[in-house]
Structures are given as C-alpha cells and as structure tokens.
Amino acid sequence: xxxxxxxxxxxxxxxxxxxxxxxxxxxxxxxxxxxxxxxxxxxxxxxxxxxxxxxxxxxxxxxxxxxxxxxxxxxxxxxxxxxxxxxxxxxxxxxxxxxxxxxxxxxxxxxxxxxxxxxxxxxxxxxxxx
Numbered sequence: 259x260x261x262x263x264x265x266x267x268x269x270x271x272x273x274x275x276x277x278x279x280x281x282x283x284x285x286x287x288x289x290x291x292x293x294x295x296x297x298x299x300x301x302x303x304x305x306x307x308x309x310x311x312x313x314x315x316x317x318x319x320x321x322x323x324x325x326x327x328x329x330x331x332x333x334x335x336x337x338x339x340x341x342x343x344x345x346x347x348x349x350x351x352x353x354x355x356x357x358x359x360x361x362x363x364x365x366x367x368x369x370x371x372x373x374x375x376x377x378x379x380x381x382x383x384x385x386x387x388x
Contacts, residue, residue: 293370300375316380338373
C-alpha cells in the first residue's frame with residue numbers, strides 16, 4: 259500500500275468511502291495468534307542477513323544497534339518482524355519480504371524466527387556467513 263501522503267484530499271476521501279462501503283464480515287480476530295518464531299533458527303538468519311549492518315552481536319555498524327537496552331526493552335517479536343518485513347523508509351534497511359538487489363526475500367516463518375532471535379536479546383554470537 260502506498261503512503262497516504264501521495265493522495266490529495268479528494269482522492270483520500272474516495273479511498274475512505276470505498277473502504278467504508280466494503281461489506282462487513284462476521285468474525286473476530288481475537289482468536290488469531292502469531293506463531294512464536296524460533297530464536298535458534300533466527301540466529302543463523304541473523305548471521306546471514308543482518309550481521310553485516312547490525313554487527314555480529316547487534317552492536318551496530320552501518321545499521322542501528324539492536325543490542326542496546328532501550329531497544330531491547332521495547333522490541334517485541336511483532337515490532338521487529340514488521341521492521342524486517344517492511345524495511346525502514348529513508349534508511350538503508352530493506353524490506354526483507356521482497357527480493358532486493360543485495361538480498362533475497364525471507365519467508366514469513368524466517369522473518370518470525372529472525373525476529374524472535376533479535377527480540378530475545380540476540381543470544382549467543384551471531385557469525386556473519388555468506
């Protein structure tokens with residue numbers, strides 16, 4: 259979905275009206291659960307896809323430090339997964355849900371595993387592998 263700032267007021271109103279007009283579907287998302295992800299599987303993924311920018315131990319290089327206590331206090335698996343999947347606008351952080359010039363897309367399970375590893379505090383040394 260593109261950023262909303264590309265729409266003028268009339269186009270945005272049309273989008274909102276179209277969404278409001280969609281039929282309602284009975285049901286609840288209350289029973290939905292996110293798979294937990296495996297930090298053990300995520301360690302290898304981190305080494306292959308993240309350590310080059312974020313450092314072998316999350317200390318930060320060209321990318322943000324992921325091992326700092328402030329980040330670790332707020333870094334849920336869901337938050338990290340969203341950043342990994344979507345990337346970060348105006349930063350070098352790519353969207354790993356898509357193939358890129360310097361990386362291949364990760365599956366949803368791989369993103370959850372990687373995110374579980376980061377959110378768990380990057381346990382153990384992650385070694386960069388090619």
